[in-house]
Amino acid sequence: MFSSNDRVVVAAAVEETDREDVVDALRCRDSVLEALENSGYRAVPFDISPEDLDNPSLLVKRITKEHACCVFNLFEGFSKAAFLEVAFAKLLEVSGVPFTGNRSRALAACLDKKNARTVLRNAGLPVPPGTCICSMSERKRLEGLSFPLFVKPRCEDSSVGVDSESVVQDQSKLEQVLRHRLEEFPQGVIVEEYLHGEECNASCMGIWPYDFLAMSRILYRPEKGTSDFLGYDSKWRPESVDYREIESRVEEGVPSRLQYVIKDMAIRAGAAMSCDGYFRVDFRERDGKWYVLEVNPNPDINTDSGFARQSEAAGYSYRLMVAKLVELAVERGDHGVHHNIGPKRRIAVH
Incomplete structure (x- = not known):
């Protein structure tokens, strides 16, 4: 120390x-x-x-x-x-x-969303039905997926490439969006069934089994003109209606059973992706079943971030949270162990 x-x-x-x-x-x-x-x-x-x-x-x-x-x-x-x-x-x-923060192994695993979907699925965690497309010639892989679909870059973070065109309602629009997105993101795109339902996220720090901080519900305001998903504007452009009106609310009105399920899934997802620093897991629900959307191994930790609010809910002021991350890094040293074994006991996620 x-x-x-x-x-x-x-x-x-x-x-x-x-x-x-x-x-x-x-x-x-x-x-x-x-x-x-x-x-x-x-x-x-x-x-x-x-x-x-x-x-x-x-x-x-x-x-x-x-x-x-x-x-x-x-x-x-x-x-x-x-x-x-x-x-x-x-x-x-x-x-x-x-x-x-996380080591290179976890960062690489999470950045490539094609790989991340496979790792999470192999760990027994539900991910939205979907696939990765790297060229227009691979469109047949989309057969069997139900509209609406959600299109996002394979290897970007910070919601880059997630905007008003990301939700696709029909085949003709899909062709148009795929051509445009593949030109912009030649490493490929992830195409998933769009999940109509509630959304939340949860954050952890440390090594497995982690210090679970809190979960937050995402509250959309369609009556005020917001999107019903978190895109680039909602996170980074204060002038946008999504940034102003979409709310992330920490642990208000969340049933204890749901908190238990989300905590279990967050810890298992972090372990599957070899996280050993701090991270956030994003979830969305459809017909009562919760899915892992992404594991973010490098979330925003600014004073006004969701991670900072969740840390505060867990008893860490901003100063203490930053100091804790340094303490964890020093304890881990330069030869930390990758933890990719989740809890053996699993609970139902629907």
Whole structure:
């Protein structure tokens, strides 16, 4: 255990872009820096540019020269290269410096949604009926799926590529959306049956069996013109009606049975994806059955984020939550164990 006067570097991407999610990561960096300083750490920013990833060995030297007890890892790749978050985590592993968040294995597993669906399904967790399409010639894979369908990029995060065209009602519209999306995201798209029902998410931190924080219900406002799913606008564009009106409400009016089911599924999903830092699991329901939509191994943790609200519900102020993530990283050290074994006892999810 390190004392509270140790040095922590806060790593984040810096690039010339006006994309809201990338810019917001720097706002999160500032919040984390302040929280660390308030906990007595010597916190310093560690900016990463696209050029830095061109010379990995030099970047590792930069990291080690900081003589930090921990790297607070807020790096999520760049606007056109989300996969670099995995590469940077691997460099941190090589450096031997403890770092917050998940290791490269979990980041890679979750970023590729095709792979994630397979891993979750093999762990006995329900995912929406669907498949991955990498070219228009693979459209036959969609036979048997029922409209409406939901189309999202295979290898993006932060809800990039999720917008008003993501919900598709018929075949002609599907053809149009697939062509457009595959041009924009050549690594492929995930096409799933759209689930009409309630939505919630839950967050955890630490290693398996995890510290379960809380669950939140997502409340849509169609009477006010909102979408009935969480797209890019709802998370990053304050001027949008979705951002203003869609509400994430922590554990209000949630039946105890549902909380029990969601907690069990969240822990099993995190274990299946080898999470050992902090993460959020998104769920949606249809006809009384809950499905795992995604496991986010690098969720937004800014002061106004859902993760921060769920941490507060679990008794962590923002300052304490940030300090706890550093503590967990230092305890894990540079040779953490991947935990991919979930609870042997399972409960019904419908």
